[in-house]
Amino acid sequence: MKPISRIFLFLLFISASYAISYAQENQSYFLHTIEKGQSLYSIAKMYNVTTNDIIRLNPGCDEKIYAGQAIKIPKGKESQKGETFHTIQAGETLYKLTTIYNISAKAICEANPGLSAENFRIGQVILIPLEQEQETETAQAPAEKTAIQGPVQSRCKDMHKVKRKETVFSVSREYGISEQELIAANPELKKGMKKGQYLCIPYPSATTMQPTAPKEDPYAIPPSNNELFRKSKEAPQAISTIKAALLLPFQEDKRMVEYYEGFLMAVDSLKRTGTSIDLYVYDCGKDVSTLNTILAKNEMKNMNVIFGPMHQQQIKPLSTFAEKNDIRLVIPFSSKGEEVFNNPAIYQINxxxxxxxxxVYEHFTRQFPNAHVIFIEPTSEDKEKAEFISGMKQELKSKGMSMKTVNENATKDMLKEALRSDKDNIFIPTSGKNVMLIKILPQLILLVRDTPEQNIHLFGYPEWQTYTRDHLESFFELDTYFYSSFYTNTLFPAAIQFTNNYHKWYSKDLVSKFPSYGMLGFDTGFFFLKGLSRYGSELENNLPKMNLTPIQTGFKFERVNNWGGFINKKVFFIRFTKNFELVKLDFE
Known part of the structure; x- marks a missing residue:
């Protein structure tokens, strides 16, 4: 063989190998488009993979990721419930997905409560439930004949997940079949029907034994997304009496008692307006065994909403129970639970x-579009705010905003050199500790007094609420801002009224700490109980309409993905103006 021919064949072999390798790789992952606020950790938890799995397919993403970036997620790692994931492609519709995966539109919608006709778009990742069992039944031919069978048809026309208060009668009527047909297809119904149970919906008797499947009309127009989503939507259900449970470690933590006391005040306030509420209260301690004993009680399965727990180790079993029994779970305290990424029943307050x-980054750049940010770094290796500062610098860089860094020991003159006369000069300490404030405030005060023509502000952190008494005058003089998801001014009318009522109810004052657990109990109780009273089963679709003014804790709930729960994204900026005014900035 000539050398040129050998080279050609070798290159051809390499090209073919590369093509096969690429095809195999292309089938080994799906794409996820990063959304604002997502981290490698949260993305990994969504898809039941590790951060190392993601980094392996996306080199460099451990150093930097950004909203809008498409990254590869390895396939083959099923979700926690055994389903798979699908990234919506160009030209795909909900109807097309039902044909690809051989499942009903209703099943897809139930698995993805965050999916709608409005947000069904290219790049969205959705959860595909397990395929319906393809149990088959064929027509029996006479023994003496060997008739050729036609195409086999599935025994189940559809699958139905049993909801609260449904009966054999109501389900059979919903699908236009008799009760006998439903029971024949699901013999386990002879022992009773349970919420969450999946039922095989058989074909009506007139067509069940047809040996061949009906031919599809090639000229028929497939149903639109709007039509399928509308048909798959559950009928709204009002809640006449709200059943709510509090599961908290009362004996172990006195703050839980104050939370409960504030919660009771919310219940009383709503009952005065005609809302019917049955409240169940349990001390769940911190052990999973204690929690399980409570969950075994008959009444727990009938709750509309559960508030708790406090301890991290109890979140998973409680969230599993809530999802299984179609109960909303409000987690008021922990921000580290991963269950919210795969459990649609969860509301995470923190x-x-x-x-x-x-x-915070988004609100900051909106509040200070002409900012020149000056970071003040401690001399020690304080990494307390490293993640926040790193993200802030990345955001400022992406917006083309100027920044500079100075040391905490910088004198007034050194700070003056860092200023820009054409910008709003925002000083941000890279530590939120009080010792940092004590060190930098005197020089910043001298700077402001020496340069009255300059626009100078100080920007900081939620924990500064606890230092206000020590630095109130300095905060006002420096036109200080800090961010927080909770805040109340004791001089606000709502705060004054609540504080006075609390004292009347319990003959004691609220604990002087931030956040106030009494106010947190009132805010969370009032928000969710009012929402369930007003919207019933449609609460999730009406969250933006819940325009309630909280005493302390704001709420802005968004789903973390199409199949997961809700996190609270509410953030306030608190401003101490030079006119000695205290302003709570709400950006919604």
Whole structure:
């Protein structure tokens, strides 16, 4: 063989190998488009993979990721429930997905409560439930004949997930079949029907034994997304009496008692307006065994909403129970639970850090579009705010905003050199500790007094609420801002009224700490109980309409993905103006 021919064949072999390798690789992952606030950790938890799995397919993403970036997620790692994931492609519709995966539109919608006709778009990742069992039944031919069978048809026309208060009668009527047909297809119904149970919906008797499947009309127009989503939507259900449970470690932590006391005040306030509420209260301690004993009680399966727990180790079993029994779970305290990424029943009040920071960055650049940011770094290796500062610098760089860094020991003159006369000069310490404030405030005060023509502000952190008494005058003089997802001014009318009522109810004052657990109990109780009273089963679709003014804790709930739960993205900026006014900035 000539050398040129050998080279050609070798190159051809290499090209073919590369093509096969690429095809195999292309089938080994799907794409996820990063959204604001998502981190590698949260993305990994969404898809039941590790961060190392993602880094392996996306080299460099451990150093930097950004909203809008498409990254590869390895396939083959099923979700926690055994389903798979699908990234919507160009030209795909909900109807097309039902044909690809051989499942009903209703099953897809139930698995993805965050999916709608409005957000069904290219790049969206959705959860595909397990395929319906293809149990088959064929027509029996006479023994003496060997008739050729036609195409086999599935025994189940559809699958139905049993909801609360449904009966054999109501389900059979919903699908236009008799009760006998439903029971024949699901013999286990003879022992009773349970919420969450999946039922095989057989074909009506007139067509069940047809040996061949009906031919599809090639000229028929497939149903639109709007039509399929509308048909798959559950009928709204009002809640006449709200059943709510509090599961908290009362004996172990006195703050839980104050939370409960504030919650009771919310219940009383709503009952006065005609809302019917049955409240169940349990001390769940911190052990999983204690929690399981409570969950075994008959009444727990009938709750509309559960508030708790406090301890991290109890979140997973409680969230599993809530999802299984179609109960909303409000987690008021922890921000580190990962269950919210795969459990649609969860509301997480305390915002996960990456989502919180993302909201702060966006509000910061909107509030200070002409900012020149000056970071003040401590002399020690203090990494307390490293993640926040790193993200802030990345955001400022992406917006083309100027920044500079100075040391905490910088004198007034050194700070003056860092200023820009054409910008709003925003000083941000890279530590939120009080010792840092004590060190930098005197020089900043001298700077402001020496340069009255300059626009100078100080920007900081939620924990500064606890230092206000020590630095109130300095905060006002420096036109200080800090961010927080909770805040109340004791001089606000609502805060005064609540504080006075609390004292009347319990003959004691609220604990002087931030956040106030009494106010947190009132805010969370009032928001969710009012929402369930007003919207019933449609609460999730009406969250933006819940325009309630909280005493302390704001709420802005968004789903983490199409199949997961809700996190609270509400962030306030608190401003101490030079006119000695205290302003709570709400950006919604």
């Amino acid at each position: 915002t996960p850090q990456s989502y919180l920071y993302s909201e």
